[in-house]
Amino acid sequence: MSCHTRPDGPPYAGGYGVNTPFGVIYGSNLTPDLKTGIGRWSLAAFTRAMHEGVSRDGDHLFPAFPYYAYTELSDGDVQALYAYLMTRRPVSATVPPSTLPFPLSVRFLQEGWKLLFFRNRRYQANPSKSAEWNRGAYLSEALSDCGGCHTPRNLLGGEKMRHVYAGAVVDGWIAPALTDANPSPLPWTADALFRYLRTGVSPLHGAATAATMTPVIRDGLALPVVSDSDVRAIALYFSDVDHARERATDLGAMMRKAVAISSHRSEEKYDSDAYLYHAACLSCHANAASGPLPARPELALNSALTLAEPANFIEPVLRGIGSRDGAPGLVMPAYAAALSDAEVARLAAYLRRTRTTLPPWKDLEKKVSAARRDLPYE
Template identity: 55%
Template sequence: MLKRTLIGLMSLLVIGVGGFAALAWRPAIAPITPPAVSSFAPDLVARGAVLAGAGYCATCHTAPGGAPYAGGYAMQTGFGTIYSTNITPEVETGIGSWSEAAFRRAMHSGVSRDGSHLFPAFPYDHFTKLTDADVAALYAYMMTRTPVRAAPLENGLPFPLNLRPLQAGWKLLFFQPGRYVEQPARGEVWNRGAYLAEGISHCGACHTPRNALGAEERGNAFAGAPIDHWVAPPLTKANPSPVPWSQDELVTYLRRGVSRFHGVAAGPMSPVVHDGLARLPDADIAALGLYFADVGQAAARAAEAQPAIERALAMNAHDPGLPYDPTARLYAAACASCHFNGGGQVNALRPDLALNSAVSLSDPTNLIRVMLYGVTAREGAPGIVMPGFAPALSDADIARIAAYLRATRTSHPAWPDLEKTVAAVRAQGRGQE
């Protein structure tokens, strides 16, 4: 009886392993000789350049100080470090031997030319929504870049997470392949914004929380999430900013990297605006603005804006703690001269901290990072610099100012363990440049 039971269990195991192997197997696609650059129509290449910008391909596939698109950019995940790959048309270490069919399969299905499954750090769960025409344009652009020989770096994933066949199981659970399906009742502009946001620009990859297996929580889209030691704020009505993100503010922010009522694009959002979306035409930026204004229910919250602005300006005009509160005086010495707004107006280049998104978030990380490391001339508003106070102020000083702003500029509860959080953020350093 025991022998028959063991034989049965072994048979089930063999069948299970065989079934999973069949599920995971994908055929290789034959390599090709790289097509001549002249074989791609210039207008197709130009269109691909716009799409590559919208997809932040250079941002993720270029290591700090490295050649464009040659890979090696370190992406920290909850499971270990994954390095981006070389997507230049170099034959041995890049995608020079990839046919358009192989490239399209990678974009739509997350499978490499050799048949191996790609890790979802490559956002094929968003790129699957792209039309074949847009994938063809991206292929034309990538295959006309300068080939760079750059061998892939070894990922820092532990066993068995480093086994690519296991990605087939992940896909079975979390991946929904298929092109974007329009919603005609929403109108052409809204659908264009949705196609960009959910597809090539993969906004949910940063702004949507992930489950324990690293998949986006689809039922909680755009609800905010930690990313690269920052916090990507909610894009839904849950965003705690005092002034709701209107369509006009979204368009201005996505086009220029600065919002009068929310602050500037810093951290991971800076290259999104200045290196990626900068290539999109104004019509596409307007479409993204319309789409996310709808996601955030901006119209329903419009009445909240003016009272919030008036409260912020009133606080600028009279800070009751300044004469006797040492922390208020520290804030006045370090911050107030640049962040003061008066005359009944808010100046976009002097962000009002009573309105700034970072002060209202439930997590103080963004505020602390900006206080410690500042905002460079190529981030945020072009040419405007905020100095970092990491060399000048202690963890306790930074924590005091953050607590003061939270208490005086918002009605939200105090952040706990601020000094410990400041120390942790300082230990992380500024991050990749």
């Protein structure tokens, strides 16, 4: 729904622009309108599009439509999707043409892309794993397309299959690795993942803050369509992908350490960076006692500070966090108008220095001003 509905437009009637590194591609109209939608599509044509990325008229579809994932869907699930879409209200709406430059705009050239990156296949259960694990793998690989953002792409936009879930940059944010290369101080256990994917926040990690991850949780995986047991299966699968069980040895100690430095100012008496952090941020981010509260993301446990690049720190500080992101109804104010590039850079450097043992980030001020230029408005 999120890719096939334009902002405030009728559901599934298309027109949402997907930004790719190559140009904008608009989600098509999936309502059963005869002229502008898929009203004339047979089940066979629909199945071919989902499994092989070929349109009803025989054209290749652009891989902005993740048929390379949907190819794993069972025939039964494709039929169910077809039945659902064909019973929506038809909406007459013509979708704008994509803005891909020549020669990428030539659909028959997609043939080459397919030869390189695509295999037509259904999901194969892994018999050495439990039924719940396989359910989670199927939902993640075939339907949720977690890899669409968390797997890096090569220059031609194909997923780097040898680096599945190794993390990637999406719209200025980093979609962190979901393997054991994930840099969060505490591993993502099945319980933590379940809570994060169900509610948008994990107290031992933080909140979903990116405009791209929020719809996955609020729309893609939302109740009542996606049951708790399905979200649990996805959580179980990814806790195995990141080997959380083997790594989850010292959760309590790590958590206590983070809480102990949560309101820490620094050893230096006149550390002006610590003062800035106290004045602007600490009121909402200090934790104490037995553990971090979901409404107060513990920055010492957050991957925003431990990633190799500072994007996931800079973006929420400049943009703020809306009431739909993270914990529903909670907001963090935007600081773009209140803090200069140099001040945001100082905060980033200070927290990296006092909350992690990692090397300092480079060129912070330049990165803040680049992120500021991409803000929707000032």
